Amino acid sequence: MTIAKHALLNDLFVSDDVPVGQLIHSGLLTCPPETCLSEAARLMQQAHVSCILIQDPETQALVGIWSEGDARRLDFTDRQLISRPIGDFMSHPVRSVPASWSLNQVGMKLKREGVRRLLVIQDEDQRPLGIVTQTDVVRQQGLEHYLYMREVGSAIRQPPLVLDARMPVAEAVHTLQESNSEAAIVAYPQDLHHPWGIITERDLIRLLADAQNYVCLGDIATHQLLSVEPDTSLIAAVNILREKKFRHLGVIGPQGQPIGLLSLGDILASVEYAYVNRLREALSARDSALKASMEHLRLAQKVIEVSLDGIIITDARGIIESVNPSFTELTGYTAEEVIGKTPKVLSSGRHQSNFYQNMWQALKQQGYWQGEIWNKRKNGDIFPEWLTITAIRDEKEQIIQYAAIFADISDRKRKEEKIHNLAYFDELTGLANRRLLNDRLQQALSQARKHEAMLAVLFLDLDLFKRINDSLGHASGDQVLRRVARRLQDAVGTEDSVARLGGDEFVILVPEVEHLTDLERLSHRIIAAIHQPMQIEGQELFVSTSIGISLYPQDAQNTDDLLKNADSAMYRAKENGRNNFSFFTQQLGQETSSRLTLENALRRALHQQAFQLFYQPKIDIHQGKLKGFEALIRWNDEHLGFVSPADFIPMAEQLGLIDSLGNWVLHEACQQLKWWQKAGLDVVPIAINISARQLASPHFEASIHQALQDSKIPAYLLELELTESCFLPEHAEAIACMLHRLRQLGIKISIDDFGTGYSSLSYLKRLPLDTLKIDASFVRELPHAHDDCQIAITIIAMAKALGLNVVAEGIETYEQLTFLREQGCEQGQGYYLGRPSPANQVVTWLAQDWHTQVYDH
16 A cells, blocks of 8 residues: 655746646556445545545555545445445546646646546556546645735635534534535634634544544634635635645624634635736737736736637737636637637527627626526527626727626536426426416416406315325325326316415416306316326226316406415315316305304314213113213303204314314213212113214224223113214224223113114124114104004114014104104103203203103194
């Protein structure tokens, strides 16, 4: 292993015509690929070099290179990082230049390939001599004349990256990666004397070399920041960097706060306009030999040749006199192809004639123009550039030449476009997002108001889309959303805008509406397009959508109300069976407002537990005995008054509040039983209604156990009333197992509203049921309606055959009671026997003789 280093080129006056091989006067630092990362970093630190070459131990060939810049791209959260071989992180192949190349040629290659260093090899035997870096080349360009005239503040382009010394090391390195920064200022809030430090790529090498588990950024950063003030000359800053052998200087403002972090690259970037001024002086000196020296001419030529930006020199008429090598690199035109022509040869055709007229007018009046312009390369590619043009005048202030400097800003434009797309377009589907939709809707509203026209907003939501995500996964769901987006774009007109708000919600803006029938046809077309089958992950899927439509000016006057009303109309379409559309109406708006009021009141009531339980007796209609109660929830709101359970219970289901509401009923009923027991009453079981959503909850069984434990009542006093909708096939098996476990505790299970849902004899056999309840809709017309009589008789006979009790709900007359008793129904419940009443009425009922109520008419 050779341990040596390449020398930095410290002489600012070396000619750029000298072969680069003559400037390399030391060996190379190498290691085999198996060398661990910490050992490689230690070698670099000992040798005081910025890179290490990876050498095959068998063939002695250089197979890769690893530099300080590569350290910034490491994952410092990897616990095994320092022990991993350097070969895993090296760059290859090693890029090289012949020793006979000039500094100009080296500089152009560095720029063209976007690297910071090159291996210098002997021309004859390809023997490696050393490393030449971008810094080495830059230090030979003779810029000291410009640096004397420029201040440090002029080279600061952006605020520095400032990191807290307490930040974790891995997070700090990640921040450097994200911001693409070579270095950052480190803030030490607790140190009043030395509040600022610096972290550079070289510190990361030291971190790897030490192989210690540093926790905070402050542990590895250089605590004291070498700094200058903004009005310091650039030549003084460069001398400090050379003397201290540093790469960065902090720039501290008048308030003692860092306003910049100066590097050699920043200095180079700041001299663009100085180049133009100096170039103007050098070219003027050509016609006035008494006022300029040959050194100035040589320096001007050097600036033109090695500049990384393209440079064009024209005469006063705009005829090209010379171009630099970067011009050829950027445009593809050689000097011979453009000299004698005007810059129109680069014209892209994107700008109107007045654009160029304004440019030349500014040049003649101010002597200077700067801005963004689109030009065309020789191969026809159009590219954006940042162009600076300066008029060069003689001693009589007459314009004799123009100097133009330009840089290709394609990469910056791509980044700007990406940022724009992220801000205004949905990343998944490519459709407009909410922000862009609002902008377009605002513009469309302005036009509609101006022309007294009608526009429409269509709000779409995919029906039951959650099932796709739950069954096939979110990746398949994303595919469906992309397909739907394309189908929507194909279905609408060219003037209409399609946007995705998020999830499976889409909006279509129709800026001009002639007739409502046009919207109906469009809605039918959209529904049909989306409902076409699509192949996703080898499965054929059918997707449907519900559409809500609101209109300007009929339904709303602003964007928010138009979207809100279309959303309300969409929910009405879902309530009407899905896969259709609905127009917004004022009645719907009132319903939506009332629903919002009710929703807010329900959430408030649930938070305050502002409900009450009423109890309705269940009577043995043969023996005249009280057999139990059904607990019924009631809500009397202070503002809304009495709210029917038929209104707020479905809303609780939709809002996902039914679990909380059901748990309150469960615990309240159990506590009430506990109170009656303590009062010495001969209590009977209480039945509580359980929703399908509660039953499917993974916490339902635990909540039953908790309620029994808290109240310390026996399980046989609790009865669960379930509707047939609870036993859909996809949940039936799991629910049946849970109900068997609860039944073993002694809890009774009954089926409420039997005959109105998914009636199936198979689940009656499999479930641990105690009771069937005949729905009140079959009792209401007894004994006069023949069909209802047959249904009631059938349910009673079926229950007896299965060994189940039968309870008839909704008994309101003595005739109904007599018929049911004659058919063998054991128990009854209804207004005739007792209305739902508060808990204090139960005390009276428990002591009441029910025989008279049942048999006396």
